[in-house]
Amino acid sequence: MREGLFSKKNIGLLTSPIGSNNPITIQVLGICSALAVTAQLKPAFVMALSVTVVVAFGNVIISLLRNTIPNRIRIIVQLVVIAALVIIVDQFLKAFVYDVSKQLSVFVGLIITNCILMGRLEAFALANKPWPSFLDGIGNGAGYGLILIIIAFFRELLGSGTVWGFRIIPESWYIANGGFYSNNGMMILPPMALITVGVIIWVQRSRNPKLQEK
Amino acid sequence: MDTNGNKYTFIYASAMVILVAAILAITALKLKPAQQKNIDIEKKQNILASVGIASTFADAESIYAERILQSYIVNFSGEQIEGQAFDIDLKSERAKPEADRRLPVYECKTEEGTKYILPVYGAGLWGPIWGYVAVNDDMNTLYGAVFAHAAETPGLGAEINTRTFQEPFSGKKIFDETGNLVSIIVAKAGENAPVEHKVDGISGGTITGKGLQAMLLTDFTSYKAFFNKKKQ
Numbered sequence: 001m002r003e004g005l006f007s008k009k010n011i012g013l014l015t016s017p018i019g020s021n022n023p024i025t026i027q028v029l030g031i032c033s034a035l036a037v038t039a040q041l042k043p044a045f046v047m048a049l050s051v052t053v054v055v056a057f058g059n060v061i062i063s064l065l066r067n068t069i070p071n072r073i074r075i076i077v078q079l080v081v082i083a084a085l086v087i088i089v090d091q092f093l094k095a096f097v098y099d100v101s102k103q104l105s106v107f108v109g110l111i112i113t114n115c116i117l118m119g120r121l122e123a124f125a126l127a128n129k130p131w132p133s134f135l136d137g138i139g140n141g142a143g144y145g146l147i148l149i150i151i152a153f154f155r156e157l158l159g160s161g162t163v164w165g166f167r168i169i170p171e172s173w174y175i176a177n178g179g180f181y182s183n184n185g186m187m188i189l190p191p192m193a194l195i196t197v198g199v200i201i202w203v204q205r206s207r208n209p210k211l212q213e214k
Numbered sequence: 215m216d217t218n219g220n221k222y223t224f225i226y227a228s229a230m231v232i233l234v235a236a237i238l239a240i241t242a243l244k245l246k247p248a249q250q251k252n253i254d255i256e257k258k259q260n261i262l263a264s265v266g267i268a269s270t271f272a273d274a275e276s277i278y279a280e281r282i283l284q285s286y287i288v289n290f291s292g293e294q295i296e297g298q299a300f301d302i303d304l305k306s307e308r309a310k311p312e313a314d315r316r317l318p319v320y321e322c323k324t325e326e327g328t329k330y331i332l333p334v335y336g337a338g339l340w341g342p343i344w345g346y347v348a349v350n351d352d353m354n355t356l357y358g359a360v361f362a363h364a365a366e367t368p369g370l371g372a373e374i375n376t377r378t379f380q381e382p383f384s385g386k387k388i389f390d391e392t393g394n395l396v397s398i399i400v401a402k403a404g405e406n407a408p409v410e411h412k413v414d415g416i417s418g419g420t421i422t423g424k425g426l427q428a429m430l431l432t433d434f435t436s437y438k439a440f441f442n443k444k445k446q
Contacts, residue, residue, distance in 0.1 A: 070223040077230065084234045088241050095245040098252035099271055 005131065013135045017143035020208060024147040025201045029115040033107050034148055035193040041164045043103045044152035045145075046093065050108060052141025054085045055117050059137035061085075062125040069126075078121045079112070086111045116140055151196045159187030254300075263360045264346035265322050265329050283328070285320040289313075292439030304335035304344065317436055322348065329357050330444075332437055336429025339421040341365035343374065343429060349388070353441040356398070359383040361426065371422030382413045388434055388441070395438055397431040400424065 004010075023029045030051075037047045061081050062069075069077050090108045093101035101108065111117070120140050125133040156162055161169035161183055173181035186192050205211045216222060255271060258278040262269050269277045285299035290313045299318035307315045320331040328351050335344045345361035359380050366372040373379050383398065387410045390396050399407040400415045400423035415423035434441075 068217060068226070070217050070226055072218065073223055073227055076227070080230060080234055084238060087238055091241050091245045091249070094252065095248035098249075098256070 010132055010135050013132055014139040014142075017136070017139040018146055019143075020211065022143045022147065022204075023116045023119075023140050024144055024197065025204050026211065027116075027119070029119060030144055031194075031197065033110060033114060034144075034151060034197060035190045037104055037107050038148055038152040038155055038193050038196075039159065039188050040103075040156045040162075041149065041152045043100055044148045046097060046100045047104060047107065047111075048141070048145025048148045050086075050089045050093070051111055051114060051116070051144055052138060054082065054089060054111055055120055055141045056134055056137030058082050058085055058117060058121055059125040059133035060130050062121045063128060063130040063133035066126050074126065075118075075122070078118060082117050082121070083112050116144055147197070147200060150200060151193055154196055155187045155193060158184050159192075257300075260360055260362065261320055261322075261331055261333075261346050264331050264348045264358050265324055266358050267322075267324075281322050281324075282331075283321045283323050285318065287316045287318055288437070288440045289317065290315060290436060290439060292437075292441075292443040302333075304333055305342070308335055312436060315436055317440065319437075319440065320346075324357075326357075327351050332433065334429050334433040336425055336432065338363050338366050338374075338425045339371050340367070343422065343426060345374075347383070347430070347433075349441075351444075353444045354387050354389050356383050356386045356388070363422070366422050367419070370416060370418040373416045373419055374422060374426060379413075379416060385410075386413060387411060395431075395434060397434050398427060400427040 017023060020026065024031065024034055033047060033051075038044045058078075058081050062078060065077070086109065089111070090101070093104070093108060120136060124136045128136070153163065156164075157168060161167060161174075161181075169181060169183075171177055173179040175182050217226075255274050259269050259271070259274045262274065262277060262281065265281075267277060267281060287295050287297045287299050287302065289295050295316065297316060299320065302316055302318045307317075318333055322329045322331055329348045330351070330353070331346050331348045333344070333346055335342065337343065341364035343361060343363045343366065345359060347359045348357040349355070350357050361374040361380060363372060363374060366374065386398055388395060388397060390408070390411070396408070396411045399405075399412050401407050401412045402415050402420065405412075
């Protein structure tokens with residue numbers, strides 16, 4: 001029997017990485033970039049989008065090739081596919097969102113080493129058809145991106161008083177302007193990103209006891 | 215089909231590499247013009263920043279067109295020569311003998327008169343450093359400066375691209391009272407240097423600072439004839 005495009009199983013592929021099988025909070029993959037690019041919302045969003053594009057298309061390509069890839073060099077093939085996609089994404093960012101590409105600097109190139117990508121290609125795409133692989137890629141990219149955006153939202157709001165570059169905390173609140181408020185400079189630094197990830201993991205596990213280790 | 219044989223593996227790997235190389239080469243070529251445009255806009259932003267004009271990515275080109283009255287190239291003897299100042303690659307100019315270098319000059323209109331913006335290029339600790347220095351029309355006093363770097367240590371040498379480091383450059387002198395070229399000295403605390411030529415260095419960034427000092431001395435020396443000509 002042919003499976004529908006959006007069968008229950010396929011929808012599960014898309015949604016489970018966003019929630020109960022999140023690559024960052026459950027599998028603890030891709031932490032490095034989650035700390036590095038989340039001081040502001042805009043670069044975090046672009047990073048999330050880039051990773052989603054790379055992992056989705058990487059999954060599809062590997063899935064299409066899965067019966068032809070020689071087993072002994074499969075990791076190399078996966079790496080070449082990822083590296084090529086990342087370079088293409090990097091070139092596009094440089095051409096169309098140059099300022100963001102400068103902020104992300106080396107971290108776009110480092111998408112290649114993001115464990116989520118190799119993990120999905122090796123664990124999923126090599127054994128599944130292109131369409132489920134595509135959904136799995138989108139799901140994992142979105143799961144990664146969601147966490148990045150949550151972290152970046154709080155870091156930008158509390159660290160700089162802005163969201164997506166728009167001022168949220170009024171200028172007149174600041175001590176420099178005679179107010180009572182001051183930005184928390186710690187939020188800009190990577191350690192607070194780690195602590196924010198920790199808080200998200202805490203919230204998620206206390207709401208879903210199934211995720212708690214015995 | 216046996217996908218694990220040696221022959222198959224070799225052919226597969228070769229074909230894949232050639233295909234991927236071709237795709238990447240085509241992408242890079244197609245996107246080159248758009249990327250170059252972005253790099254040019256950034257350069258214009260930096261040129262404007264050296265005279266303290268803030269610009270965003272969107273309005274840099276129009277502000278540049280309005281404020282930069284003209285740009286031209288001079289040679290080592292200070293004579294104007296043919297060519298587009300904006301297109302000069304400082305790295306390749308620096309590889310030439312001093313007398314053959316082409317030296318770009320940008321003239322900027324400000325409320326305080328015409329400023330001459332000179333690009334500078336030199337070596338830091340880990341890689342190249344560069345920047346733009348704006349000189350008043352007395353051809354002696356610095357009006358402003360911006361610096362950038364490729365690979366200096368974050369928190370130490372990399373601080374040369376901060377306002378804290380760059381602001382003290384304005385008002386400093388290139389020549390002393392007798393007309394000798396002293397340039398700018400990036401000094402450690404307690405280092406003895408005339409105050410009108412001295413800026414504070416960065417703790418932990420001494421080698422970058424000294425590289426910057428050497429860069430300014432070399433480039434001001436190249437422009438010396440141009441300065442003298444303009445002074446007359």
